[in-house]
Amino acid sequence: MIGVIGLGYVGLGVVSSFLTFKHDVTAIDIDEEKIKQLKNGILPISEPHILEVLNENKNRVIYSHDYSLLKGCEVVFVCVNTPENKDWSVNLDAINKCVDDVLNKVDKGTLIIIKSTVLVGYTSMVAKKAKEAGMYVVFMPEFLRQGHAYQDSISPSRIVIGAEDDKALEIVNKLYSSFDCPKVVTNFASAELAKYASNNFLATKISFINQIANFSNVVGANIQDVKDIMELDPRIGKGSLNPGVGFGGGCFVKDTKALYKQSEDLGSPITIVKETINQNEKQKYILLNELSNLFNGLEYLKDNKILVVGVSFKANSADLRNSIALDNIKVLERFTNKFALYDPLLGKEDKKRLPYKFEDNLENAIKLYDILLIFTEREEINDLPLDLFKDKIVLDGRNVLSDDRALKCKHCFSVGRGDLKKI
Ligand SMILES: NC(=O)c1ccc[n+]([C@@H]2O[C@H](COP(=O)([O-])OP(=O)(O)OC[C@H]3O[C@@H](n4cnc5c(N)ncnc54)[C@H](O)[C@@H]3O)[C@@H](O)[C@H]2O)c1
Numbered sequence: 001m002i003g004v005i006g007l008g009y010v011g012l013g014v015v016s017s018f019l020t021f022k023h024d025v026t027a028i029d030i031d032e033e034k035i036k037q038l039k040n041g042i043l044p045i046s047e048p049h050i051l052e053v054l055n056e057n058k059n060r061v062i063y064s065h066d067y068s069l070l071k072g073c074e075v076v077f078v079c080v081n082t083p084e085n086k087d088w089s090v091n092l093d094a095i096n097k098c099v100d101d102v103l104n105k106v107d108k109g110t111l112i113i114i115k116s117t118v119l120v121g122y123t124s125m126v127a128k129k130a131k132e133a134g135m136y137v138v139f140m141p142e143f144l145r146q147g148h149a150y151q152d153s154i155s156p157s158r159i160v161i162g163a164e165d166d167k168a169l170e171i172v173n174k175l176y177s178s179f180d181c182p183k184v185v186t187n188f189a190s191a192e193l194a195k196y197a198s199n200n201f202l203a204t205k206i207s208f209i210n211q212i213a214n215f216s217n218v219v220g221a222n223i224q225d226v227k228d229i230m231e232l233d234p235r236i237g238k239g240s241l242n243p244g245v246g247f248g249g250g251c252f253v254k255d256t257k258a259l260y261k262q263s264e265d266l267g268s269p270i271t272i273v274k275e276t277i278n279q280n281e282k283q284k285y286i287l288l289n290e291l292s293n294l295f296n297g298l299e300y301l302k303d304n305k306i307l308v309v310g311v312s313f314k315a316n317s318a319d320l321r322n323s324i325a326l327d328n329i330k331v332l333e334r335f336t337n338k339f340a341l342y343d344p345l346l347g348k349e350d351k352k353r354l355p356y357k358f359e360d361n362l363e364n365a366i367k368l369y370d371i372l373l374i375f376t377e378r379e380e381i382n383d384l385p386l387d388l389f390k391d392k393i394v395l396d397g398r399n400v401l402s403d404d405r406a407l408k409c410k411h412c413f414s415v416g417r418g419d420l421k422k423i
Pocket residue numbers: 005006007008009010011028029030031034079080081082094095097098115116117118142143144145146250251
């Protein structure tokens with residue numbers, strides 16, 4: 001029997017993958033509503049495949065808020081959130097409470113696997129307490145991509161095991177024997193830093209390509225071609241080079257701040273990450289800046305009606321954490337109330353929570369609005385008739401609109417397609 005604490009993207013990835021490998025699972029969360037939903041066969045996050053796996057294996061999983069049900073588990077995964085504080089440090093309240101409760105409730109000899117992202121030093125501190133309580137600790141960073149949580153949990157690109165105890169390592173090796181991928185064993189600090197280094201590198205790639213894209217607009221280059229050419233170099237490789245309005249979500253934003261803060265506090269600041277963060281903050285608002293330039297100020301938008309296309313932080317997710325669209329809407333609503341939102345991935349509850357008008361049909365909506373602000377890759381826009389775009393101002397923050405549609409528009413701005421004639 002394994003225990004999993006924290007039933008978000010990471011926790012439900014762990015639950016569904018271990019159910020697939022025929023383990024029994026006790027799944028714990030403090031959020032009573034989440035537990036109720038899971039017991040009723042409702043998935044509280046938007047991820048493909050997970051619900052099917054949970055339903056197929058419902059006889060082998062128990063959902064509860066009660067940590068005492070973890071008694072009897074040989075292994076307990078900690079997957080709770082580790083959000084940011086205002087000063088960029090990591091808020092450890094949730095994980096500290098979780099670890100204390102685990103140490104008080106589980107049996108001696110239990111292995112605690114920390115999957116939450118924690119800064120260098122945290123696992124070592126927990127391992128000392130665990131040793132006193134007769135338990136073991138390892139840190140195994142999670143690298144899943146939202147939108148692919150099940151696939152990445154069952155078939156990860158690599159498994160990293162931060163372990164400083166032979167017995168703990170023996171239990172992990174047995175537990176993960178069915179997983180077929182590279183496995184790297186290292187000490188706590190290296191595993192913790194590897195997670196931050198990976199996310200910070202990906203975030204830095206995004207800020208880098210965004211600056212190249214902004215420059216492409218200036219010099220008449222096409223960023224899509226520039227990117228394709230770069231990616232043909234095996235030393236550069238493919239991925240995370242899509243220009244746009246920057247990164248949001250529950251990981252990159254906080255993980256860049258956390259690494260910079262810790263490195264600065266310890267006297268070895270990783271300054272390139274600070275620039276990544278600053279660039280991302282600027283990049284987030286490029287569509288509103290362009291809109292402001294077009295109208296000589298957002299206060300002159302007058303009766304122009306605006307449709308915000310894509311609200312979640314990325315196209316294949318309904319996650320609204322650090323949504324770039326919502327950050328922009330907060331600015332926009334200071335100047336106009338003539339706007340509505342379109343995002344087919346958001347559930348009824350999300351739409352009810354947000355105090356904005358939503359449109360459900362993209363084609364009908366476009367007919368009614370003068371300006372489109374595109375924040376995520378809603379590919380369905382290219383299934384719509386060309387003529388729909390004739391009188392529109394489109395500010396395309398993800399370069400999703402096809403060239404022929406972009407050229408039809410009254411005005412189309414994109415992130416680095418500087419060679420499109422009308423731009
Ligand atoms: N989301 C990702 O793509 C991703 C990828 C890799 C790593 N991570 C890291 O994994 C961790 C979890 O991320 P997430 O996106 O799954 O978070 P999440 O917010 O989706 O889920 C966290 C869950 O933990 C629960 N929780 C909080 N405190 C608890 C407690 N004391 N006891 C029991 N449950 C508790 C919350 O109610 C919530 O359901 C974070 O540290 C994150 O940085 C996330």
